[in-house]
């Protein structure tokens with residue numbers, strides 16, 4: 401059974417169709433990275449999944465049941481935009497308030513366990529307003545986790561985090577899905593970061609799903625290339641273009657040759673032409689470049 405199954409979902413805001421016949425399948429236990437340019441319909445889709453706004457058409461099933469069923473709704477935790485916290489209260493008190501609102505039995509131990517899960521147990525006594533952005537994001541996730549939802553919907557939780565905040569968030573995600581009982585749907589523009597944790601991807605454009613794939617499929621689809629450095633980039637590129645079809649210089653001034661070719665062949669060819677290669681390696685494109693290529697194809 402899938403955590404989320406969406407068929408032909410639509411959402412109109414007056415004349416504007418924000419979601420235009422979207423299909424989506426999120427397997428249980430996955431960390432599903434939801435990707436798309438600004439305004440492509442990610443947040444709108446997420447809000448419909450959580451029942452925060454009504455859909456215009458199509459169907460959304462969560463664990464095989466209509467997402468509007470009361471019990472099903474209770475199994476979804478959501479963080480879209482900022483969590484509703486009282487700035488002057490401590491993290492712990494905010495969590496306790498929410499736990500009591502949700503009628504959670506043994507609220508205190510539920511709060512403590514949830515704060516542990518998001519690595520916030522040491523900061524439980526901090527006032528919410530004094531928390532860093534990374535901490536606030538984690539408090540938001542902790543709030544969403546109260547009530548023990550099986551599906552977490554997180555809209556851009558990685559925004560504004562520094563390297564350490566990003567690392568902690570990755571660990572938290574992996575912990576949340578560790579026993580495969582929970583599923584995370586996470587939207588983000590930080591594709592490099594997303595790629596470090598996502599098990600599945602969905603790429604949306606103009607309100608439609610244009611590609612869904614597993615991390616393994618992405619890996620298999622990502623083109624490999626040979627990257628090299630040399631003192632005379634311009635001349636080396638010209639020479640390589642005589643022999644190879646696709647040659648590009650990346651932002652770190654590596655020349656990339658995308659044709660399936662061995663590094664040895666390139667080194668010896670350039671050497672014969674009087675060019676010395678100072679560094680060479682093989683690599684493959686990441687999610688970010690895959691996504692950029694895909695967007696170019698569609699234009």
Ligand SMILES: Nc1ncnc2c1ncn2[C@@H]1O[C@H](COP(=O)(O)OP(=O)(O)OP(=O)(O)O)[C@@H](O)[C@H]1O
Nearest residue numbers: 413416417418436437438439440441442443444445
């Ligand atoms: N309440 C609303 N009323 C009218 N139009 C809306 C409303 N909410 C969203 N839209 C429009 O729907 C489209 C999709 O918006 P949405 O917020 O879902 O995009 P997104 O993929 O989340 O973008 P971003 O990456 O910028 O967060 C946009 O054109 C947006 O302007």
Ligand SMILES: [Mg+2]
Nearest residue numbers: 442443444555
């Ligand atoms: Mg959005």
